């Protein structure tokens with residue numbers, strides 16, 4: 001109820017969202033028809049074109065965001081973290097996504113290093129056994 005009272009202060013889009021709620025787009029983004037770009041009935045065609053373009057764009061962005069190549073060696077991890085940092089700084093990757101990816105990369109590196117240590121230890125042990133015999 002209180003929400004409705006504040007909404008009357010500003011002109012809002014006349015459209016409704018797919019879930020049936022009122023569109024909350026404010027006057028700054030309204031077209032002369034009183035609708036926002038997404039809800040203006042006269043712009044149905046534009047909207048589908050814009051939607052398709054928007055999807056293409058965001059798909060391309062998403063692909064670029066996660067296209068970091070394979071992750072098999074420590075050098076890969078180094079390359080990927082550099083890519084991530086640059087992508088985040090350039091605004092190509094949402095900060096949340098970047099943080100998540102970097103955190104996952106850290107986890108991977110720890111596991112990788114632990115695995116490498118284990119292997120080296122096993123090799124050392126094997127070498128020592130060989131010498132002892």
Ligand SMILES: [Zn+2]
Nearest residue numbers: 013023036039
């Ligand atoms: Zn709207």
